[in-house]
Amino acid sequence: MTTALSTFHWRAFIGFQLSWFALIGWQYIAMLPVVGYFIYAMFKLTSKARIAVGGILLLGVSVDVILLLTGVLQFGGSMLMPSWFVLLWAMFALASVEFMASVLTRPWVAAVLGGIGGPMSYWGGAKLSGGLLQFPLAEYSAIVLVVVWAAIAIALGQSRRFYAPAL
Numbered sequence: 001m002t003t004a005l006s007t008f009h010w011r012a013f014i015g016f017q018l019s020w021f022a023l024i025g026w027q028y029i030a031m032l033p034v035v036g037y038f039i040y041a042m043f044k045l046t047s048k049a050r051i052a053v054g055g056i057l058l059l060g061v062s063v064d065v066i067l068l069l070t071g072v073l074q075f076g077g078s079m080l081m082p083s084w085f086v087l088l089w090a091m092f093a094l095a096s097v098e099f100m101a102s103v104l105t106r107p108w109v110a111a112v113l114g115g116i117g118g119p120m121s122y123w124g125g126a127k128l129s130g131g132l133l134q135f136p137l138a139e140y141s142a143i144v145l146v147v148v149w150a151a152i153a154i155a156l157g158q159s160r161r162f163y164a165p166a167l
Contacts, residue, residue, distance in 0.1 A: 012098035015041065019091045024125045027084040027132070034087055041094055049097050052163040056093035056156065061086055063148060072141045073122075074134040082132075096156050097163065104157030114153020119145040 015037055022030035042050055064081060067073040075082055104110035122145055126133040135141035 009099040012041070012095055016091055016095035020088065020121075020125075021128075023084050023088045023091070024128045027082065027129070031084055031087055034091065038087070038090055038094060041098070045097065046163070048163040052097045052159065053090075053093045055159075056096050057090050059155075060089040060092060060152070063152065064089070067144070067148070071136055072144045074136050076132045076134070085133075101156045101160040102164070104153050105160060107154050107157065110153040110157040111150040114156075115146045115150035118149025118152065 019030075019034045019037060023034060042053065045053065061081070064073065064085070068075070068079055068081060075085070104113065119142060122133065122135075126135065137144075
């Protein structure tokens with residue numbers, strides 16, 4: 001008998017969590033092993049899933065560039081997004097395709113989980129990164145992140161049908 005726990009994609013979950021903590025804590029030092037894991041995981045995906053990872057990566061980086069340009073986010077006083085943060089987006093895109101989007105198929109669940117989980121990831125990363133990631137607009141930044149991440153999560157859950165095999 002298969003259960004939700006036995007079918008959960010544990011390698012992807014653990015790989016994402018380790019990559020997130022490594023990139024937040026050690027930034028550039030962690031990039032090489034994380035890139036190695038990313039390449040390994042990409043080879044395990046179907047071509048449609050690889051395209052989805054690329055699309056999510058482009059969407060995520062584009063959204064964060066807009067957030068940087070509007071002052072919602074800031075990286076240590078710079079208007080540029082560091083390469084380790086782009087890699088973090090690549091890892092998020094991979095995790096989205098491998099396991100996250102399967103949880104986000106109901107729009108209201110996606111909005112709640114995204115609206116809470118996305119901003120918490122940013123705030124936690126800001127604290128753990130020693131202040132490299134900043135929110136210069138304080139409460140406004142928080143509200144924007146909640147709305148943006150709720151929308152991203154809904155889009156991830158709804159786009160899953162284009163790359164995931166039908167169950």
